[in-house]
Amino acid sequence: MSLRNPYGDFEITDPQAMRALAHPVRLAALSWLQRHGPATATQLSEHVGASPSVTSWHLRHLAQFGLVYDGPPPTGTDKRQRWWRAAARGFRIEMPDTPEGTEAARLLGGQMLNQAVAAAQHWQSATEPSLAPEWTRVSGVSNTGVVITAEEAEAIQQAMEQVLAPYVQRNDSDAVPDSARLVRFLRFSLPEATE
Numbered sequence: 001m002s003l004r005n006p007y008g009d010f011e012i013t014d015p016q017a018m019r020a021l022a023h024p025v026r027l028a029a030l031s032w033l034q035r036h037g038p039a040t041a042t043q044l045s046e047h048v049g050a051s052p053s054v055t056s057w058h059l060r061h062l063a064q065f066g067l068v069y070d071g072p073p074p075t076g077t078d079k080r081q082r083w084w085r086a087a088a089r090g091f092r093i094e095m096p097d098t099p100e101g102t103e104a105a106r107l108l109g110g111q112m113l114n115q116a117v118a119a120a121q122h123w124q125s126a127t128e129p130s131l132a133p134e135w136t137r138v139s140g141v142s143n144t145g146v147v148i149t150a151e152e153a154e155a156i157q158q159a160m161e162q163v164l165a166p167y168v169q170r171n172d173s174d175a176v177p178d179s180a181r182l183v184r185f186l187r188f189s190l191p192e193a194t195e
Contacts, residue, residue, distance in 0.1 A: 007161065007168045009090040010067065015104035017065040018093055022108040025050045026058045027115055030067055033086040035182070038074060040081050059084050067091065089168065116186045123184075135181075153189060160187065 012018055021027055028048040033039060041056035048055055062068045066087055073083045093112075095105045120141075128139065148156070164185065170176060 007090055007165060008088055009092050010088045011094055012065075012091055012108075013094045013096060013101075014065070015096060015098070015101040017067070018101075018104035018108040020061055020065055021067065021091075022104070022111045023058065024111060024115075025055065026062055027108075027111050029055060029058055029084075030062060030086060030091075031115065033068060033084060034089055038071070038083045038085045040083055042081075044084070056082075113188070116188075119184070120186060138183075150191075153191070157187075157189065 012021070021030065025048045029044050032044055032047050040052075041059055042052040044059070045052045045055040048058075050058065059068055059070075063070070068084050068086055070082050071085050073079055073081055077083070093105050093108055096102060128136070131139065
């Protein structure tokens with residue numbers, strides 16, 4: 001796995017890593033760590049729907065692929081606890097050329113899609129009703145169909161990444177305005193089948 005994109009995301013190309021991450025508990029744990037920062041297996045367990053021991057087992061499995069690691073506890077916490085961190089802010093999968101790789105990528109892609117749909121539904125019911133008007137105006141869903149080549153689709157995705165990259169890469173210590181908050185951009189690129 002490498003970090004060769006504007007976001008600093010992991011590029012997952014190994015079918016075994018894709019299959020490992022395709023487990024709903026593992027994907028939920030990694031997503032939670034990427035969004036909220038370090039946590040113990042006990043803290044994560046209530047968010048991923050598994051017991052602390054099962055959550056710990058899944059985290060150790062993710063660590064075998066370098067997606068999470070255990071590090072020093074945050075200041076002021078029990079030093080005997082094992083604190084887990086995401087190795088990168090995000091990840092992406094690259095479709096392998098082998099049948100095994102293609103199947104693993106589809107499996108993980110399906111879990112990612114399910115997780116994204118669930119997150120959007122939760123946002124709509126739990127978060128959107130309480131947003132201030134300025135945030136409601138910038139939220140939304142779009143469904144735009146365009147007739148393009150595969151090369152043009154890739155260029156569009158790269159352009160979107162270039163627009164978002166400076167915001168993804170800035171640290172908490174950078175000049176982040178006080179009024180800033182986390183905003184999720186969920187993108188689906190769904191080429192239609194030829195007839």
